[in-house]
Amino acid sequence: MRTGEAVSACTSAGEEWDETLLDRVFLTRVIEPGDESGGRWVRECGVREVARRLRRGGPVLPGVSDRRWAGLRARAERADPCRDVATAAAAGVRFVAPGQTEWPGQLDDLGDARPLGLWVRGRPSLRMWALKSVALVGARACTAYGAHMAATLAADLAERGWVVVSGGAYGVDGAAHRGALGAGGATVAVLACGVDRPYPRGHAELIRRIAEQGLVAGELPPGEHPTPSRFILRNRVIAALTRGTVVVEAAHRSGSLVTARAARRLGRHTMAVPGPATSALSAGVHELLRGDAVLVTDAAEIVELVGDMGELAPERRGPVLPTDLLEPGARQVLAALPASGTAAPAGIARRAQTSQDDAIARLYELRALGYVERHDDGWKLTRQAMISARAGRDPC
Template identity: 45%
Template sequence: MSDPGLRRAVERVASPLGDPELLTARLAWSALAEPGDSVSGRLVAECGPVAALRLVEDLATGVPTPEIPGVTPQELTTSLRRWQPRLDARMFESLAVVAVKAGLAVLTPEGPLWPERFEDLAEHAPLALWVRGEPAALGGLDRSAALVGARAATPYGEHVSATLAGELAEQGVGIVSGGAYGVDGAAHRAALGVQGTTVAFVAGGADRVYPAAHAHLFARIADGGAVIAEVPPGGTPTKWRFLMRNRLIAAVSAATVVVEAGWRSGSLNTAGHAAALGRPLGAVPGPVTSATSEGCHRLLREFDATCITRASDVLELVGEWGVGDDRTGADRPRPEAIRVLDALAVRAWRTLDDIARRSGMSLAEVQAELGLLELDGRIESSLDGWRLHR
C-alpha cells in the first residue's frame, strides 16, 4: 500500500510502533481478515505483514499463486476471494482518520505492550488491536482474571461478580471482561470503584458503544483502563465476532472465572477457550434451582473447573499461572451461515457484493450459503437482493 494519503493518515495514528509501513500493513490486515482467520495468521507469520500484504495485492492483479510454506495454493486462492472486496487503500485511509478522531491507538505484535499470552493462540492470534484508553493497561495484565457470565444476570450473580472483582482489584489483579450487561458490567464497575485496572474486550469497533446504555461505563473504563477491539473502528458487533472475541478474553487473562451462566450461555464459549489454552478455569456455584447457574454447575461437574466462593480462590488460580455447546455437530449452526446471517437485515435488501463485504467472505462462499439459508426458510430473495425472513 504505497498510497500517499494512506501513508499520511497512518502516520497520525497513535501507536508505540515506530514503523509506518509495518503499521499500515497491520492496520490493513486488521480490516481485511475476520477475527481468528487462520490463513491470514499463517501467511503473516510466514512472510511478515508487509510482504504478505504485497502478495495479496499482486494476487488480486492476476499474478500466479506462489508456493508459501504452511499455506496451500487452494487456501490462498479461496481466502483472496474473501479479502478482495476489502482490499481498498481509501478504506484503510478512512479507518486511520476515524481512529485519530476517536482517539484510538493501535497495538501490534512487533511493538511494546503486546501481551505474550496471545502467542498461545498461534495462527488464530489477533493481527492488531485497536485501543480506546490507556494502551499500557493491556500490557499490565500479567496478574489478571477474566470474570464473565450471563447478561441477564440475577441479583445474586451481579453481587458475586462485584464482590470478587472489587476484592481482586484491591489486591492488584487486573479485571478482564466483555463490557456487557449483567456479570460483565458489575465486574467492571466494582474494579473502577476501588480504582483498580479493568479492560473490556468488545466485539465491534472500539469507537462504538455496545450496549448503548454502557456509554458512561465505557468512558470510565477508558479513563484508567482500556476498551479493546480486534476489528477496526466502526466494526459491527456480530454474533460471530462475539464468539471470536471470547478467545482474546481467555488468552490474555491468567485465569477465567464464570460467575453465572445458563446451560447454553456464551460464557461457556470463553470457558472452552480457556480450557483449550491450558488456563486455570473456575466457576461460581449457584442455587440448584436456578437456570442461570446451570452452566456453572456443568463446568464444575464435566470440565473440572475449580469451585469459586471467594476472591482468595481466584487468587490461587491466578497464582498458578505466575465448554461448550450441548448441541450435536449436525445441529450446530455453521460458522459461515452465522456470518452471512449477521450481514443481513430484516427490512433492507442487500446485494451479493454488500453481503460479501460485510461478512468477510468470498462471493462464491456467500452465494452457496445464501442458497442453503433460503432453502431453510431463514432468508428470502428478490430482484433487489436478500434479507432475513420476516
C-alpha cells in the same frame, strides 16, 4: 501512496509507524478475527506479502476458494488503512501489534488464531496490565445473585491489585466492570466491535468510564459493528489475555462457556462460582464444575489459583465455640447430662465412660464455667445452657 498521511496521523498520536504496521492495519479490515487461515498466511508469507497479494489480486493465497478470494478482494478494495489510522487517532485509539513493546506476549499462545493486532483506547500499558489479570464473565440476563457476585469479586480483586477483564456486555460483564471501577481499580473491556463504537449502546457511559480509568481493546478497526460470530471469537482474546477465567453465571448455551473452554485449552485456570441447582442460569457453571473447573466463592480463592506461590486463601472453618475450648474429658461429661432434669454422678460417669471421681471433678469444673449446676445429689444443665441447646446453639 497515502502512507505518508497515515504515518503523519499516527506520529501525531505518539506512535511509531512503518509500512509493515500499516499493512497490519489493512489486514484487520480484510481478515476476520480468529481466522486461522489468515494467521497461517501471515506466518508463512509475511504481513507485507499477504497485503500485497490482496491489494493486487494475486497470486491467490494458499487454500483459498474462488468465492472466498472474491470476498477478500472486495474487502481489500474498500480497505483504507490511512482513514482507519486517522479515525483512531482522533478518537484517542492506538494500534498495538505483535512484537511491539505493549503487545501482551500471552496472546501468542493462540497460534495462527492470534490477533493481527489490537486497537486500544486508554492510557495504561496493555502488556503490563495483562500480566496480572483475571477474566470475569457470565450471563447477560443474569440474576441479582450473579450481578452481586460479579461486582463483589471484581471489587475485591481490584483491591488486591488485580486487573479485571471482561467483555463490556450487559449482566455479569457490566457488573464486573462496575465493581472494579467502584473500588478504584483497573479493568479492561475487550469488545467485539470497533473500540470507538461502544456496544451495547446502553453501556456507552460505562465504556467511556472504562476508557478513562482503564482500557478498552478490540481486534476490529474503527467503526466496525459486532456480529454473533465476532462475539464468540472475541472470547478467545479474553481467555488468552488473562491468567484465569471465572464464570459467574452461564446457561448450557452461553458464550461464557466458550471463554472458559478456550482458557482450559490454553492452559489457563478455569474457575466457576456455584449457584442454585434449580437455576437454569447456573446449569452451565455446574457443568464446568463437573469437569476441570475449580469452585471459587471469593477473591482470595481466585488469587490462590492465579497468584504467586504462597498467596493462599484462609482456611475455611466455622466459628470457635466456647465448648471447643474444653478438654475432651469435660466435653464428654457435659454431653452425658440429660437435656432436662437432673442426673446422678454415677449415671453421668457411666454415660461419659469414665470413673465417678473423674466425672465429679469435671462437673465442678463445668459448674465454674457456668455450664451446669448442682441440685442436692444430682447435676443438671443450667437454664441458659438448656435454652441454647434447644435453639441449636452452643450451651454457654
